[in-house]
Amino acid sequence: MENSVKPKERVLSAIQPTGMPTLGNYLGALKNWKNMSEDYDCLFAVADLHSITVRTTPADLRRRSIEMYAMLMAIGLDPEKNILFVQSHVPAHSQLGWILNCYTQFGEASRMTQFKDKSAKHADNVNVGLFAYPTLMAADILLYQTDYVPIGEDQKQHLELARNVAERFNGLYSETFKVPKPFIGKVGARIKSLQEPEKKMSKSDTNAKGFISLADSSDVIAKKIKSAVTDSEGCVRFAEGKDGINNLMGIYSCCTGKTFDEIEAEFAGKGYGDFKGAVAEAVVEELRPVQEEFARLMGDKAYLEKCAKEGAEKANRIAYKTLSKVMRKVGFWQAG
Numbered sequence: 146m147e148n149s150v151k152p153k154e155r156v157l158s159a160i161q162p163t164g165m166p167t168l169g170n171y172l173g174a175l176k177n178w179k180n181m182s183e184d185y186d187c188l189f190a191v192a193d194l195h196s197i198t199v200r201t202t203p204a205d206l207r208r209r210s211i212e213m214y215a216m217l218m219a220i221g222l223d224p225e226k227n228i229l230f231v232q233s234h235v236p237a238h239s240q241l242g243w244i245l246n247c248y249t250q251f252g253e254a255s256r257m258t259q260f261k262d263k264s265a266k267h268a269d270n271v272n273v274g275l276f277a278y279p280t281l282m283a284a285d286i287l288l289y290q291t292d293y294v295p296i297g298e299d300q301k302q303h304l305e306l307a308r309n310v311a312e313r314f315n316g317l318y319s320e321t322f323k324v325p326k327p328f329i330g331k332v333g334a335r336i337k338s339l340q341e342p343e344k345k346m347s348k349s350d351t352n353a354k355g356f357i358s359l360a361d362s363s364d365v366i367a368k369k370i371k372s373a374v375t376d377s378e379g380c381v382r383f384a385e386g387k388d389g390i391n392n393l394m395g396i397y398s399c400c401t402g403k404t405f406d407e408i409e410a411e412f413a414g415k416g417y418g419d420f421k422g423a424v425a426e427a428v429v430e431e432l433r434p435v436q437e438e439f440a441r442l443m444g445d446k447a448y449l450e451k452c453a454k455e456g457a458e459k460a461n462r463i464a465y466k467t468l469s470k471v472m473r474k475v476g477f478w479q480a481g
Contacts, residue, residue: 154292159190162209168357169336169346179221219439234457237464241284283307295328318474339373342388367425381412400427
């Protein structure tokens with residue numbers, strides 16, 4: 146009897162090109178994507194369609210999309226082993242997004258808390274795209290017959306909507322979509338702001354000292370960590386009420402692989418100055434190979450374009466199979 150090789154389960158991950166990722170994005174998610182790509186059939190997308198719900202200049206969007214694509218490769222995602230593509234390069238996303246709009250109830254979409262949050266932040270531009278964002282996200286996922294989707298807290302509602310829409314469509318027209326599940330893998334670090342350690346580190350922080358960008362130089366990284374908020378105790382230990390030190394310990398642990406007990410022992414009797422210096426050095430070394438590879442890739446735009454084109458072709462082949470099936474079941478006339 147022949148041994149049949151079980152196909153790998155499929156995972157889809159996407160990131161918006163709204164700016165250079167932070168150390169928090171990297172340690173919390175992106176670093177794990179490389180490990181995940183060894184065990185699963187992975188698709189990684191630059192979600193540029195989603196990013197235009199907020200006004201941006203065309204030149205910035207184009208530059209950020211290229212930079213994000215290069216950064217995904219720089220962190221170690223191999224375009225030969227994975228499918229790396231830009232969302233707008235696969236027209237089926239928008240096509241399925243419209244169809245799913247017609248199978249999503251207004252009440253369901255109205256309950257999305259992220260729409261309420263973002264429309265409050267951008268009160269001068271509450272567009273229909275922002276409202277329909279979750280159905281486009283559902284299309285992103287369902288197009289590829291995705292088994293698992295890695296999501297953060299703020300995306301749980303959106304995945305639940307994708308599952309509901311998939312089950313509704315399947316119930317009406319027979320099995321069409323795989324019903325995706327949340328990816329429960331290694332939990333990434335929850336890196337906090339260096340200035341307000343009770344909040345998540347965010348690239349949209351108005352205080353640039355609060356976050357470390359993956360593009361920051363070693364000097365800038367060192368300055369930001371040296372100015373990180375701590376406390377007056379002067380003892381490096383993990384404890385309630387020591388949010389700043391807890392955050393720095395989390396960063397140091399992710400970059401060195403050391404446990405909190407080992408970190409406490411290493412800095413016993415030493416002050417915060419020594420600790421911050423070690424954290425800065427560890428972060429610089431962690432990011433050095435990523436930054437060097439990113440710079441190399443950005444210097445070879447022809448290679449990036451070649452990879453993006455090939456990635457889009459691979460993604461299109463899978464996406465079109467699903468879209469064609471959906472269009473037939475809905476009743477669209479497909480000539481030829």
